[in-house]
Amino acid sequence: MAVTLRDVALAAGVSPSTVSRALTVPEKVDERTRERILTLAAELGYRPNRAARGLITGRTGNLGLLVPDLANPFFPGLVKAIQARALESDYQVFVVDTDEDVALEPELIRQLAKQVDGLLLCSPRMRPATLREATEATPTVLVNRALARVSSVTFENGEGTSALIRHLAGLGHRRIGFVGGPAGSWSGAQRLRGVRTACATAGLLLHELGQVAPTFEGGTSALELVLRAPVTAVVAYNDLVAIGLSQALAERSIEVPGRISVAGFDDIPMAGMIRPSLTTVAMPLARAGSAAVDLLLRHLGEPEPRVRQIQVPTALRVRGSTGPSLGLDES
Amino acid sequence: MAVTLRDVALAAGVSPSTVSRALTVPEKVDERTRERILTLAAELGYRPNRAARGLITGRTGNLGLLVPDLANPFFPGLVKAIQARALESDYQVFVVDTDEDVALEPELIRQLAKQVDGLLLCSPRMRPATLREATEATPTVLVNRALARVSSVTFENGEGTSALIRHLAGLGHRRIGFVGGPAGSWSGAQRLRGVRTACATAGLLLHELGQVAPTFEGGTSALELVLRAPVTAVVAYNDLVAIGLSQALAERSIEVPGRISVAGFDDIPMAGMIRPSLTTVAMPLARAGSAAVDLLLRHLGEPEPRVRQIQVPTALRVRGSTGPSLGLDES
DNA sequence: TCCGATCCTGCAAACCTTTGCAGAGTGGGC
């Protein structure tokens, strides 16, 4: 019932081989023949059967995308960009959400790997050894995580972070608090390191206030940690935590940024929607997403993939949640 | 290099047919043989080649999921649920984001349809005729939209909406404003109808204030519409609009809910994170998503799919953005 | 006029799995 290569061939009075070539290696077939075939194929509504093609070429035309949690507003932007870029190159994207279950990741990856040409792993939480194992079987690009000898697209936090710290220093803040994310998180470690360096450079005192879940609730739970510390500004592991914290502060009628400034990382859409709007270090998700796809596609074309580690620069977004220090710590 | 059915057969000393049957129709093969095969298959790490299987069975084991915009916080919850439920049944999900481009939808659907066993269309914006055409070629379940003679999972707005209106009436509001969503939107029409009915029942005066984009910016742009109308409470097409409106009101120092109450639809995660938190009509996304997958899978098993239209009930979430009316409209 | 090169096309095999059909073996009933 579906129209096949044979049908087109029959209609065009040529062999299936010729039709196949007309579609995949156009230069190998006479121009007039090719045109006739293409017209006919379009008329008949021919679409190649990807299963059959995949059977012989060993390629599926699919990419696998693993994300820990679609409900985390950080990821949809990434998924969107990845999916759009893949579609442009005629690849379809399998999306798998692990629901933050680290233990599930390896099996899901194995399952996924069999059905795709390449894998995009977004911020996988898994241990390095397990991760490496997974990346060895299938062409893989890591997103928002780096690993030796594996291609990746990560965010260059340095720039955005130091801009943020300079911004805070410029506002007169001298003691900065940092609320960290989950212990095992690669990007969490990155961010902490960036903040440490930037504070040292700017001559600010950094108070590491502890670690919380990377969620809104994590942020509200950080309230006590923050209030106990003599800081005038707090940088949170990510925007959700920053927002949770801001709301908890508001709950207690502690003004942001009047009494305390708050900043985050990610620039999730919500950061611009709340009041006060959130100062944050923006990750260029769209750029990272398409870069990751480009990189992966490039690997698929290479017999011996060359590892490339791309860093996309982050940028400070100054908004309403940061303001001049009251200098409370000098009292 | 990949281990195939033949390898397992060779190792087990049986024919490929037997291995195939051991895996797909266990009762047709001797128990001991089957056990030996299964053990061996597991040892060798055999995974069936889905392309080959698909070629002969005509099934791909994939489902296609089309959403207008992943960045709209309404959808990730749905996608998550759908993907999880599909994975349980060993189906993979292709996610396609149309980026709100209605004109693109038909072509994307056609493309997708060839590679999946069934289609889940989330709130497709396309015209009924075009939509019907698309649904005729492939087993399809619509989500958040209904169409005659096509299976669907929709939200039963009536209940949640009338609860919301009763809630407002109970707070003393007499004049309610409604800010509508995009003109062609099916769920927009549904919601408007629900609000109309509920207001009529409760004896409230409904002011239809016009239509805006279903986004945060749409909400802020609705400010003037709202201020011009003599209403003490506003119901917005969705939460994003409601939140945009709230922030625009706050910008003008108009207190919510002090001077005006605001409510939305969807119960996106953000609704609980802003201040004041947003009163809204919650859509049970997880339930809808898994119901949609179940329905689709059921269709795939039936030779002549029976159309089923499922409605999942909505529920009112009372939060901080609605409060007693000041009775301004009576002044 | 003949030869070689070049361009285009067709043949046929291959990819891996499923499945209808038939054959072999077993056990039970008469």
Place this chain on the structure above:
DNA sequence: GCCCACTCTGCAAAGGTTTGCAGGATCGGA
């Protein structure tokens, strides 16, 4: 002891596409 029914297994074809190889045509050069 014979036949039938039943269970289990293997054979072979089929599904749609790609691709190495070879053949035919065309053209240019000598």
